[in-house]
Structure formats: C-alpha cells, structure tokens
Amino acid sequence: MELRLPWTEVAPLGPGEHARLRRRAIFECCKWDPQVEDVSTVAPFPLLLRREAWDEIAGLSETLAAEAAAAEAELARRPALHRELGLPRPVRRALKAVPDQGATPGVARVMRFDFHWTAEGWRISESNTDVPGGFNEASGFARLMAPFFPGSEPSGDPAGRLAEAVAASVPPGGAVALVHATAYTDDRQVMVFLARELEARGRRAVLAAPDHLLWRDGRAWIGDEELGALLRFFPAEWLPNLPRSSGWEHFFRGGRTPVSNPASAILPQSKRFPLIWDRLETPLPAWRRLLPETRDPREVSWKTDGGWVLKPALGRVGDGIGLAGVTPEKEWKQIRRELRFGGRWWAAQRRFEAVPMTVAGEPFYPCVGVYTIDGRAAGGYGRVARRPIVNHLAQDVAVLVEPRQEEAHGRVAAL
Amino acid sequence: MDGSQLFEVWAPEDSVWSRWAKPALFAGGPQVLEPAVSAPAMPAMPVHPVDPVAPPGSGSYSQAPFDPWTAFVVDMPGERSVEIGMALARTGYRPVPLFNTAYHQFAIVPVYPILKRLRDGAEELQGLAIPSDAPPVFLLDAKRLEPGAPPEPGKFDNRWAVFPQDFPSANFLLSNNVRRVVLLQEERLQGAPRTDLAHVLLRWQEAGVEIYAQDPDGTMSPRPVQVAKPSAFRSLFYRALTLSGLRRSSAGGFGSVIPIPSQASGTSGFG
Numbered sequence: 001m002e003l004r005l006p007w008t009e010v011a012p013l014g015p016g017e018h019a020r021l022r023r024r025a026i027f028e029c030c031k032w033d034p035q036v037e038d039v040s041t042v043a044p045f046p047l048l049l050r051r052e053a054w055d056e057i058a059g060l061s062e063t064l065a066a067e068a069a070a071a072e073a074e075l076a077r078r079p080a081l082h083r084e085l086g087l088p089r090p091v092r093r094a095l096k097a098v099p100d101q102g103a104t105p106g107v108a109r110v111m112r113f114d115f116h117w118t119a120e121g122w123r124i125s126e127s128n129t130d131v132p133g134g135f136n137e138a139s140g141f142a143r144l145m146a147p148f149f150p151g152s153e154p155s156g157d158p159a160g161r162l163a164e165a166v167a168a169s170v171p172p173g174g175a176v177a178l179v180h181a182t183a184y185t186d187d188r189q190v191m192v193f194l195a196r197e198l199e200a201r202g203r204r205a206v207l208a209a210p211d212h213l214l215w216r217d218g219r220a221w222i223g224d225e226e227l228g229a230l231l232r233f234f235p236a237e238w239l240p241n242l243p244r245s246s247g248w249e250h251f252f253r254g255g256r257t258p259v260s261n262p263a264s265a266i267l268p269q270s271k272r273f274p275l276i277w278d279r280l281e282t283p284l285p286a287w288r289r290l291l292p293e294t295r296d297p298r299e300v301s302w303k304t305d306g307g308w309v310l311k312p313a314l315g316r317v318g319d320g321i322g323l324a325g326v327t328p329e330k331e332w333k334q335i336r337r338e339l340r341f342g343g344r345w346w347a348a349q350r351r352f353e354a355v356p357m358t359v360a361g362e363p364f365y366p367c368v369g370v371y372t373i374d375g376r377a378a379g380g381y382g383r384v385a386r387r388p389i390v391n392h393l394a395q396d397v398a399v400l401v402e403p404r405q406e407e408a409h410g411r412v413a414a415l
Numbered sequence: 416m417d418g419s420q421l422f423e424v425w426a427p428e429d430s431v432w433s434r435w436a437k438p439a440l441f442a443g444g445p446q447v448l449e450p451a452v453s454a455p456a457m458p459a460m461p462v463h464p465v466d467p468v469a470p471p472g473s474g475s476y477s478q479a480p481f482d483p484w485t486a487f488v489v490d491m492p493g494e495r496s497v498e499i500g501m502a503l504a505r506t507g508y509r510p511v512p513l514f515n516t517a518y519h520q521f522a523i524v525p526v527y528p529i530l531k532r533l534r535d536g537a538e539e540l541q542g543l544a545i546p547s548d549a550p551p552v553f554l555l556d557a558k559r560l561e562p563g564a565p566p567e568p569g570k571f572d573n574r575w576a577v578f579p580q581d582f583p584s585a586n587f588l589l590s591n592n593v594r595r596v597v598l599l600q601e602e603r604l605q606g607a608p609r610t611d612l613a614h615v616l617l618r619w620q621e622a623g624v625e626i627y628a629q630d631p632d633g634t635m636s637p638r639p640v641q642v643a644k645p646s647a648f649r650s651l652f653y654r655a656l657t658l659s660g661l662r663r664s665s666a667g668g669f670g671s672v673i674p675i676p677s678q679a680s681g682t683s684g685f686g
Contacts, residue, residue, distance in 0.1 A: 019428045026438045027419045035434045037580045038587045182572065185439050185515050 006053030006117055007357055007366070008402065010045050013148060018044035021144055029140025030189040030196075036393060043397040045359050046145050046152070047366050047382045054155055054401045057122055057370050058377035061113045063286040065372035068111060068129055068268045071282045075267040076103060081279060085270040086313030086345045090240035094252040095264060104255030104262045107229055108165035110158075111265075112369040112381065116354045123352050124290045125367070126311075130261065130269040131233050133186075134369060134381035135159040136193045137396040142379075145398035152400040156379025158371040162231075162260070163197035165373050169258055170228030172202040177222060180233040182209045187233055194231065203228070210234050211246035218256035230259045236266035237314050271311045271347035272296070292350035298343040303336075308348040310335055323351065326389050354388050362386075368399055416537060418442050424537045430509050431591060432551035435583060437515040440526060441533075481507040486593045487552040490600040490612060491631065493525060497532035499599060499631050500554045504540055509549040513581060514556055519571030523562035526573065550593055553582065557600065560611070576611040585622030595625040597637045602630035606640045617642040 013021060022042045025031040034042050075081060079096040087095070112132035114125050135158055142154035170176055176198055178191040188207070195205030206222055213230075214221040220230055232251060239248040251263040267273070274294035277284055295308075302308040310322035321327065322335040339346055356363035364384040371378040380399035416424075418441040426436035487503060489496045500510030512533065518526050559575045588596070596619060598608055606628035608616050620626050620642050627637035 016428075023419065023423070026422070027442055030442065032437070032439045032442060034438070037582070038584050040434055185437075185575070188517070189439075 003119070003121060004050075005355070005357075006050055006056075006122075008048045008050065009358060010048050010149060012045040012360055015044075017148070018042075021148075024144050025136075025141050028144065029136045030193040031136055031141065031396075032189040033186050039393050039395060041394075041396050042141070043364075043384055043395040046142075046149060046398040046400040047357070047368065047384065048149060048152055048400045048402065049155065049368070049380075051402045051404055054380070057115050057368060057380075058155075060115075060122065060286060060290065061111075061370040061372050061377050062375060064113050064124070064127065064290070065109075065111050065375050067282065067284045067286055068127065069109065069375070071273075071280055071284060072129070072264060072267045074280055074282050075276075076264050081276050082267070084272060084276050085267065086272045086347075087266065087270065088237055088240060091237055091252075091263075091266065094240075094249045095267070097249070098253040098264060101254040103264060104250060104253055105258045106260065106262045106265075107169045107258035108162055108231075108260040108373060109265075109375070110162055110260060110371060110373050110378075112371045115368045115370060116352065117366070118352050118354055120352075122290065123292060125292075125349075125352075126271060127268065128316075128369070129267075130236050130263075130265045132369065132371065132381075133190050133233070134396070135162065135190055138369075138371065138379050138381035138399065139197075140193060141396060142398040142400060146400055149400060151403055153403060154379065155399045155401045156371070156377065158373065158379040158381070159194055159197050161371075161373045161378040163194060163201055163203075166229050166231055166260055167198060167201040167203045170203050173204065174228035175204045175206050175222070175225055176229045176231055177206045177208045177213065177220065177227045178231045178233065179208055179210050179213070181235075181238070182207070191233060198231075210239060210248055210251070211242050213247065213250075215247035215250045215255070218250065218254055220250070220255070220257040227257055230257055232259055232261060232263070235314075235316070236263035236269075239263060266314075270313045271315065271349070272313045275347070292352050294347050294349045296343065297339055297346045297348040300348050302348050307351050309351050310339065311347050311349055313345050313347055321389060323389050326387050356388075357384070365389075366397065367394070416534065421534060421537055424541050425510065425512050425533060429547040430545070431548065432509050432511045432583075435513065435551075435553070435581070436511050437513050437581070439517055440512070440514045440530065443517050482595075483550060484592055484594045486550045486588065486596050488555065488596060488598050488612070488616070489552060489631070490555045490557050490598060490609060492557045492601075494528040494532040496554045496556055497529060497536060500552050501532075501536045501540065503552045504543055504545060507545060507549055508552045509545050510540070510552045510554055512554045513577065514554070515577070515581065516556075516559065516573045516575045517571075519573060522571040522573045523564045524556070524558050524573050524575075525563060526556070529556060548591075550591075555612070557609070560609070577615060578611070579615050579618055582615050585619045585624050588619065588624055589622070593624065595627060597627045597629055598640065599629055599631040602633050602635075604628075606638060608640075608642060610645050613642050613645040616640075617644060 022034055025042055026034055031042065034040060076098050079092065082092045082095055110132060112128040115122050116125055139157045139159035146152055146154055166176055178195055180187045180191045182188060191207050195207060198205045208222060212222060220227045239251055242248045251259060274291060275296055297310060300308055302310060306324040312320045315321065322332055354365050356365050364386060365388045366382060366384045369381040382397035382399040383394040384397045385394040422438055422441040426433035487508065489499045491499060504510050514526065514529055516524060516526055518530060555577060562574055564570060598616065616626050626640045626642055628640045629635065629637040
C-alpha cells in the first residue's frame with residue numbers, strides 16, 4: 001500500500017518576498033548565518049506538514065524521549081559501557097565519577113529527533129540529546145513564514161517553551177547563564193535569541209563561555225553573582241578542551257546549579273548508542289523501530305556494500321558523514337583513511353531511501369527535527385537538501401502545519 | 416539609520432555578492448554610533464587593478480579603473496579595510512563586508528571605527544551606480560585574530576576567524592566571470608595570506624582562480640602568489656579544530672565578556 005505523503009506541495013516565494021523574509025530573519029530572529037558557501041540557508045518555501053503527520057512524529061518523539069531518558073539514567077550507572085559509545089577518555093572519566101559524586105541536576109530537558117519520510121514511513125537518522133540547536137529557525141523563522149501560507153501555523157515554539165521551562169526554576173530577576181562556544185557566530189545567534197526569550201519572562205540572561213563560570217561548592221557563579229540555572233549550548237565532548245581549573249567537570253557531576261542539559265546527555269547522543277542496546281535493561285522499542293540498523297563499521301563490509309552510511313560517533317549537523325555515491329570523492333577518501341585505524345569512533349548505519357518533496361519541479365530531501373522539552377513535543381526544526389544527505393550545506397526550512405479539521409471548519413463557518 | 420537599513424545599503428538585493436555579507440556587526444552595532452555630523456571624505460588610495468589585457472606577471476599593469484574579471488579580498492586593519500572598499504566602489508566594484516564579529520564597549524578587537532566607517536560611507540555608497548554584476552571586494556579586518564588588547568577579565572573577546580564557507584566557492588566565482596583575486600594586505604606579510612584566509616585562497620587557486628597580492632598603501636603592482644598549504648587543509652573537522660584551538664588559547668573564547676573574578680572567591684581566574 002502506498003503511503004500518503006506527509007506534506008502538501010507549496011510554491012516558493014518570489015525572489016523579492018524571499019529577500020525581504022531573509023532580511024527579517026536576520027534582524028528579527030538573529031539569523032546571522034544566512035549564507036554557507038554558495039547556499040542560501042533560508043529556504044524560500046516552508047515544509048507544510050499535514051496535521052496527522054505532525055501529530056504522529058510529535059507522539060513518536062515523546063516516546064523516543066522517554067526511552068532515551070531511561071537509557072541515559074541506566075548508562076550513567078554503568079560506566080563499563082561508555083567506551084563502546086566512542087566517547088573521549090576525559091569524558092568517560094568525568095562520567096565514571098557520577099555514581100560517587102552525584103549527577104549534576106537537570107532542568108528543562110531538551111532533545112531533538114531528526115525524522116525523514118521514507119517509503120516505509122517515518123525513520124530517524126539521529127537524535128540530538130546533548131545540545132540541539134535550530135531554535136531561531138524553528139520558532140522565529142517559522143513565525144515569519146506562516147502568514148505567507150494562510151491557514152498554516154508554526155508547528156510549535158520550542159524557544160519559548162525552553163525559556164519557559166528554564167525560567168520556572170529561577171526566581172524572577174534571577175540570572176541564567178547561556179553557556180556556549182562564544183567564538184562561533186552560529187552558536188552566539190542561538191544564544192542571543194534564547195536570551196531575548198528568557199528576558200521576556202523576567203529572567204536575566206548572561207552570555208558566557210564555560211570557563212567564565214566560577215564553581216563554589218558545586219554552585220555556578222559569574223563574578224559575585226550566583227546563577228539560578230545554566231543553559232548549556234557547548235557540546236559535552238568539547239568541555240575537556242578547557243583547562244581543568246575551569247571546573248568543566250561540574251557539567252557532568254558534582255554540580256548543584258541546575259543545567260539544561262547536564263553533560264551526561266551525551267550518552268544517548270553517540271551514533272554508537274545502538275551498539276549497546278542489547279546489553280541494556282531499558283527496553284527501547286521505539287528506537288529499535290525508527291532508527292535503521294546500526295553496527296560497528298569494523299564488523300560490516302561497508303567498502304563493498306553501498307548500503308551503509310558511515311557516521312562519526314559524535315558528529316554534528318551531518319558533517320563527516322560518508323555515503324557512497326553522494327559524499328564527494330575527496331571527503332570519501334578522507335573518511336576511509338580515518339576509518340582505517342579509528343573504527344571505534346565511527347558507526348555504520350543502514351542507508352534508507354528518503355522520499356523527496358517537490359518544489360517548483362525540483363526535488364528536496366526534508367528532515368524534521370522534533371524537539372521535546374521535559375518529554376513533551378515542542379515544535380519542529382526543518383532542513384532540506386538537494387541530495388539525500390542533510391549536512392551544513394542544507395537549507396533551513398520553516399516547519400508549518402495545516403490547521404486541525406475543526407479549526408479549518410470553524411474558519412470557513414466564520415466567513 | 417538602523418542596523419537593518421545600513422545592511423541594506425551595504426548588501427543591496429540586486430547584487431549577487433550581497434548574500435555573503437555578514438550581518439552580525441550590523442545586527443548589534445549601529446545603535447551605538449553617535450549621529451553622523453557630516454560624512455568625512457574618505458582618502459583616495461592607489462590600487463592598481465590587474466589589467467585584463469596584459470598577461471599577469473608581465474609587469475605591464477595599468478591604472479585601469481575597473482577590471483570585470485578581478486575580485487578583491489581586502490585584509491587590512493579595521494576601518495582601513497572599509498576605506499579601501501569604498502575607493503574600489505568608486506571605480507565600479509561591489510564592497511561586501513565580511514566582519515563576522517560583535518560590537519562591545521570593552522571589545523578587544525575595536526570594531527567601533529569599522530562601524531563608523533560603514534555608516535559614514537553609506538550615503539555615498541547609495542549614490543554610486545554600481546552595476547548589479549560588478550565584481551566583489553570582500554572586506555575583512557586584519558586585526559580579527561590580532562587584537563590590540565589581551566583577552567583579560569572585564570574585556571569583551573570578539574576575535575573571529577574566516578572559514579571557506581564564509582566565501583563563494585571557486586566554481587561560483589568562475590561562473591560569475593571572476594578569474595583573478597587580488598589580496599590587498601600589508602607588505603610585511605610578503606604576499607602570504609593569514610592562515611585562516613589561506614584555507615579559502617588555496618581552494619580557489621586549486622580550482623583555477625589566479626591569486627595576486629598587493630599592498631594597497633605601497634607602490635608595487637599586484638604580484639602572483641602561490642598560496643602555501645595551511646595545516647589541516649580540507650580536513651573534515653577543520654572548523655571545529657580551529658575554534659577548539661582558539662578557545663583553548665583564550666580566556667573563554669570569542670564574543671563574550673570575560674568576567675572579572677570575585678575578590679572574595681580566592682580563585683585565581685578562569686583557566
């Protein structure tokens with residue numbers, strides 16, 4: 001039986017409208033990376049999902065989030081499994097101390113699951129359980145795009161929901177540090193956008209690098225001010241690059257200031273997470289159903305079998321992914337070289353055939369990242385690529401949803 | 416003129432190169448500028464574009480005001496970069512600001528003078544009839560990684576670096592008739608681009624774009640340059656490696672205030 005496509009075809013905006021929308025995204029949504037090499041990262045069309053499709057992936061995401069949280073809690077107690085995940089040694093060492101020193105408390109637990117539509121239905125390519133990004137586009141850009149497609153609405157407001165959840169743990173007027181790699185304009189734009197959301201809720205946002213923090217008795221301070229919460233946007237595996245005196249290990253264990261997310265969130269983030277499923281007590285039925293088969297690349301014949309996708313265990317935004325026939329030859333060679341001696345830092349995932357959407361006669365491969373905040377779906381972050389690999393050269397696309405039937409009928413009746 | 420309006424002047428919709436203009440400085444900076452009194456005249460500068468007719472390297476460079484096959488990358492300190500961009504705009508090139516950094520009162524890389532030049536030049540730039548297909552002049556600040564002050568507590572660390580994805584690809588340049596790129600930088604560098612820029616220029620050169628270097632304040636004509644292969648060239652993880660390295664060597668990275676340590680804490684700093 002052929003499945004019904006989960007989206008509705010739309011026509012792109014005209015060049016003038018698109019240029020104005022792009023400019024508004026830059027200045028109203030802090031979209032400061034609107035161009036990556038030759039690609040305009042702001043797509044001139046939305047991904048308009050059918051209501052039932054959005055409801056389905058929102059529900060699946062909540063199940064995935066619950067399973068991931070349970071697996072993460074179990075993994076935190078079982079450091080013997082961490083090596084298999086391809087985590088760097090300093091990260092493993094910090095995680096190993098969690099049972100003795102206590103896990104740093106979490107607040108506003110945020111995750112994102114990246115969905116692709118295939119001939120067999122929805123599949124996920126990966127999860128971002130550590131520090132998912134894309135809030136500016138998912139909340140701000142979608143809000144700007146929606147009026148161009150009457151009757152549609154943004155899939156949610158993950159930035160607002162995240163700010164709301166963090167603010168709930170901090171008294172009005174209290175300070176929240178937004179901890180990020182401050183060198184990165186791409187990261188800073190996310191932080192500035194979330195800072196606005198926090199300040200709109202009466203909390204003070206402090207933009208900081210992780211080594212700006214002072215840790216006293218497990219509590220985080222900036223100068224003479226104690227922070228009410230930390231919003232971490234600095235990848236957990238990068239923390240050991242900082243000097244030990246920065247106290248970065250408090251993001252993993254021994255901290256008393258709540259963090260969104262504690263660095264133990266890296267555990268299910270690894271692309272090698274599926275390799276240890278059979279050794280976990282936590283059942284992961286949704287993960288098993290939605291994530292393609294994943295193996296250690298040293299155990300499969302990926303050199304001759306083009307059905308495998310190679311992924312760095314801790315890769316981000318699709319970079320470093322090897323896909324025979326799609327990855328440019330030079331990159332593919334580099335990946336082969338890396339894998340010769342570094343197989344334990346990689347995962348091989350069964351390739352799936354994503355179904356492209358068509359816009360003005362051209363195919364685009366969409367990916368919908370669904371956020372969950374404290375286990376509840378909060379909205380979608382869309383990207384589209386011209387090839388079946390969604391990486392840093394993909395375009396951001398606003399995820400919009402058709403109105404519910406009863407709402408649509410109500411609107412017609414009102415006319 | 417607010418940030419959006421100023422950006423509109425420097426990155427007009429009708430230029431194909433405007434897409435690469437970096438908005439970060441425009442988004443956070445212009446409101447700090449005092450009202451313009453009168454735009455000061457910008458100094459003229461001697462730039463000797465490559466003569467499209469003469470074979471490069473023959474020594475026969477002219478004072479030709481405009482060469483449709485040549486683009487520029489201006490890697491000069493601070494506002495000088497903007498001044499050169501304006502001078503080239505007067506001869507028909509399209510300046511494209513790539514200042515991917517933020518303004519702050521205590522910034523270690525001073526960007527106020529850059530912002531001021533951008534604002535002061537806006538009216539004149541608007542009045543220039545630059546063709547929509549004019550070749551680009553990419554503007555960088557040579558001080559992006561060499562700040563005037565060390566990144567110490569209380570300062571705003573706004574250093575930045577350029578990456579290949581901040582520029583058009585060689586294919587895009589060539590398909591838009593750009594065959595040569597002249598790097599305008601100080602003579603003391605002897606034609607060797609700064610390391611972060613070398614990653615960009617070598618990609619272009621390998622794809623067939625000719626690279627020249629010139630000191631815009633000197634008297635020499637552009638000289639052909641063979642860009643040396645920088646460390647981690649074409650590495651899959653070059654960007655992450657670079658930024659990771661920068662963070663390690665600084666007091667916490669770029670684009671944020673380095674906090675003043677508490678007098679009472681007894682701690683010795685931030686690592």
